[in-house]
Amino acid sequence: MPDTAVAQIADTEQRFVVTKDEDFRASHLLRKQPSQLLHITCGNISTRDLLALVDANYAALKVAIATYNYIEINRPGVIIHDVD
Numbered sequence: 001m002p003d004t005a006v007a008q009i010a011d012t013e014q015r016f017v018v019t020k021d022e023d024f025r026a027s028h029l030l031r032k033q034p035s036q037l038l039h040i041t042c043g044n045i046s047t048r049d050l051l052a053l054v055d056a057n058y059a060a061l062k063v064a065i066a067t068y069n070y071i072e073i074n075r076p077g078v079i080i081h082d083v084d
Helices: 003-012 022-031 047-056 058-067
Strands: 017-019 037-040 070-074 077-080
Touching: 003 017, 003 022, 022 037, 047 058, 058 070, 058 077
Parallel strands: 017 037, 037 070
Antiparallel strands: 070 077
16 A cells, blocks of 8 residues: 555544654655654564563653654654654
């Protein structure tokens, strides 16, 4: 499915796109599509380690997702990138 279709579905359903793909980051910054983005920037990471990272940062992610539109998660933690 093309990125534009994924973004459109996410926006229609008011969902975050969760991705490691830089193309979604560029699209969000340039066109606000998708309107909500969780960007994973850990490089290569096993599923087990990614789940552990999400678990370790769950409280911060929960608050960020409820409040912001562009969030990044990496090994050090959660980063908020919202700008107007």
